[in-house]
Amino acid sequence: MHALIVGYGSIGARHARLLAATGADVVCVTGNRDCPFPQSASIAQAVASHAFDLVIISNATTYHKNTLAEVLATGYTGKILVEKPLFETAHKVSVEGAGPIFVAYNLRFHPLVQRTFALLKGRKAICAEFFVGQFLPDWRPGTDYRKGYSAIKEQGGGVLRDLSHELDLVLWMLGSWTDVTAVGGHFSRLEISSDDSYSLLMKTERCRAVSVHLDYLNFGVRRGFNIIAEELTLTGDFIANTLLVNGEKESFATDRDTTYKAQLEALLGSGPGDPCTFAQGAEVVALVDGAEAAAQRREWVTAS
Structure with missing residues (x-):
């Protein structure tokens, strides 16, 4: 190969x-x-x-x-x-x-995401929230956070793009977005030109109330989701590698390479899973553009 x-x-x-x-x-x-x-x-x-x-x-x-x-x-x-x-x-x-x-978008291949996707299949989702945050200077110890791609708007950095795994998960698990509004930008004292915080509220084809929060500011690491569907409540925690299914805890064994390995195996035909397609990736970009427009204009933006 x-x-x-x-x-x-x-x-x-x-x-x-x-x-x-x-x-x-x-x-x-x-x-x-x-x-x-x-x-x-x-x-x-x-x-x-x-x-x-x-x-x-x-x-x-x-x-x-x-x-x-x-x-x-x-x-x-x-x-x-x-x-x-x-x-x-x-x-x-x-x-x-x-x-x-x-x-x-390798986060699709996390075992708790795979489990969530299977549990949601065929169910109506009622509301959901996704969140991720970590203090940017702590991302790569020993390096100057101000010089990294994440900090530089002109290189495509900023939370809305850098942490767009959450946006892909929303669209993959809950359907294409139809409407979005947002608040975001560079709000902190971090010495960066990119956005450090974004909060989105959106509607998707399968869920009428979805919120997503992304930031470079959280001391410690925070990443997970809460989804309420018909007769089902799911709470995912990517830091603890756990999923609460109607209050019952399920745990998953992973390491830093787990999702990347699974993604490569799926791409090469030696493993299961659905890698993000070109069209799906383009939809995430359209959502990013829509969220930025919504934040700038202070209004709802409808998918074209």
Whole structure:
């Protein structure tokens, strides 16, 4: 198995490490001198020299559109995984004739999410809340948070995009969004140009009241959800790896690589699951744009 990784930051390094552990041959296109894998000067050169089974785009979000176009321009028709979010804002991109394109919303593959998805199947959801928060300077100890992608608006950073896993979970578990309103922006003393807090209220096809809160400000780590459906109450805690089902606790064994491994296995056909498709990833981007517009205009925005 041959894989090309474009961009070797922290997430590109994780993908490369996990792929190499399966015995895959990994090639990278990157300017990172610390990359230990074979490197190619360009995407075109790499594709001309190897028959890749998978291409992973893991550079800064603002580069995703052009990088995807470069990959497709080579005539490559294999599988492509684009790191989340798909784009920094909605773009019209022709993928006609391309192979399958996926977006790396790996939180779908957490076992408590898989369990929740199965429990919700066929049920009417009544209301739900999702939340995630962690103090940005604590994310990567030993690094300057002000220089990271998350802190830089021009690179596609900010909670609305950086923590959009929660938005994908809402759409995947509760249906496409129909309306959204939001409050968000840069509210703290963090030395960043990106947004540090966002709160969304939305309606989806299967749930008429969904709230989502995302922030870079929480001391400690907080991530989870509460969903009330017909004859069912679910409380998920990603930090404790537990799911309360009508008050009964279920626990799940995971490590930092669990969801990434499961996502790769699903992509390569050796494991179960539903990776986020290009269309689903584009819907998350549309929701991000809608939430920003709603916050700026102080009104509800309807999906187009």
